[in-house]
Amino acid sequence: MKVLTRSGNPDVARALANIVWLGLERLTQIAVAIVISGLLARYLGPDAFGKWQYANTLLLVIAPITWVCGAEILVPTIVDKPPAQTGAVLGSAFVLRMGVSVIALLLTWTWIGLGGTDPVVGAMLAGLAVTMLFREPFIGVINAWLQSMTYSKPQLIASMTTAIVKAALVYALVRMAAGAASFGWLWALEAAAIAGALVLYYMRRHGGALGWRFDRTLFKHFASAGTVFWIGLIGMYLFLKLDRLMLAHRVSFAELGLYSAAQQLNENWIALALMLSQTIAPAFVYRVTETAQLRRNLLRLFAMTAALMIAGAAVLDALGGFIIARVFGPNYAGATDIFRWAVWLSVPAGIEAIGNLVLLKYQARYVLLSKWLLALAVAFAVNVFAIPRFNGYGALIGLAAGYVAAASVNFYYIRFRLRA
Structure with missing residues (x-):
């Protein structure tokens, strides 16, 4: 690690060190996700595991509601403001995010209480939804501050540590034959632990005091300037989870469990591209x-990302049968082919993530909104045709079409914005 800091360019040195920690964190998360998925899949069985995955899908559709004033607004604001204004920036963002998160949680619990979904799914979602109180108001705000310094190490260490502890607790609950609904509360506990660790770290860096304060002008700016980005992010996550939402109305929960098992492993791999883009953005794009x-x-980032995603997808494709059998057991053999096709989605996903950085740099919020609405519309149209004919494979075709549409908008904007 010390060798990385000897680079002549401090931004490059920080980014390289950040990437190393990012890699360690991602490997840890992938390993933990594999262990937890295997434990839950074998313990719950395909039907209940499908319900667990559907509850997680619903959470990931609801959670973007709390992303008002996202990192694309907050990180550039922290970079542009003097250090004396950091407390006001973070405090104003926290108030806005916490207010929205509380409302989202109460609406989710009300919807569950009114019987809006399957009772088992609702019981799982009730605990999972509590994560909204910690993810964006605490973790998201402090992580934006860390990103502005190209220094994600504290967040990554906290994430790795709590992930390992969560895996141990999942194993303990499985051995205790705990009810399916109890697992959702472990995710809430994990989010609370990460939030607490990051708050303590921030306070230690600022003389033992949090120092966040509310600024009406900044609050109004975040609420207004971030709205278009916010709606765009909601569109993005609807696109990312549209496959499971539409499949749930066409196949059984057991079949959905097979598809979701493959996609959960794949999404951990795709997340590498998204986190890689976030950690390099300040040094190589924003500044x-x-x-x-x-x-x-x-050009270098596109080439690096494409090479990384292609190499990784090739390895995962070759080992697909082995991975599915070892992680989920013989009852999930039907997920193998889905997984082998799904991993190649990481290539357009990675390319799209890098191109998206230019939209964020220039705050092209209407372009971002249009992009994800287009991707959502394209994926929906393809899914309507393909899912009834090809089931899970049709959902993958819809995702691929949506990624291509989103990346095309990025390339068009880059060509327009960065023309000589």
Whole structure:
């Protein structure tokens, strides 16, 4: 690690060190996700595991509601403001996010109480939904501050530690033959632990005091300027989870469990591209002012991301049968082919994530909104045709079509914005 800090460019050194920690965290999360998925899949069985995955899908559709004033607004604001204003920036963002998160949680619990979904799914979702109180108001705000410094190590260490503890607790609950609904509360406990650790770290870096304060002007700016990005992010996550939402109305929960098992492993791999783009954005995109240098950086990032995603997908494709059998057991053999096709979605997903950085740099919120609405519409149209004919494979075709549509908008904007 010390070798990385000897680079002549401090931004490059920080970014490289950040990438190392990112890699360690992602490997840890992938390992933990594999262990937990295997434990739950074998313990719950395909039907209940399908319900567990559907509850997680519902959470990931609801959670973007709490993403008002996202990192694409918050990180550039922290970078642009003097250090004395950091407390006001973070405090104003916290008030806005916490208010929205409380409302989202209460609406979710009300919907569950009124019988809006399967009772078992609702019981699982009730605990999972509590994570909204910690993820964006605490973890998201402090992580934006860390991203602004290209220094995600504290968040990554907290995430790795709590993930390992969560895996141990899942194993304990399985041995105790706990009810399916109890597992959702472990995710809430994990989010609370990460939030507490990051708050303590922030306070230690600021003389033992949190120092966050509410600023009406910043609050209004975040609420208004972030709205278009916010709606765009909701569209993005609807697109990412549209496959399972539409499959749930066409197949049984057991079949959904097979598809979700494959996709859960795949999404941990795709998340690498998204986290990689986040950690390199400040040094290689956001802080670059010369158009020619930015173009060169983007070409390198596109090439690096494509090479990484292709190499990884090839390995996962070759080992698909082995991975599914070892993680989920013989009852999930039907997930193998889905997984082998799904891993190749990481290539367009990674390319799209890098292109998206330019939209965020120039705050092209209406382009971002249009992009994800287009991707959502394309995926929906393809799913309507493909899912009844090909089931899970049809859902993968819809995702691929949506990624291509989103990446096409990115390339068009980059060509327009960075023209010589």
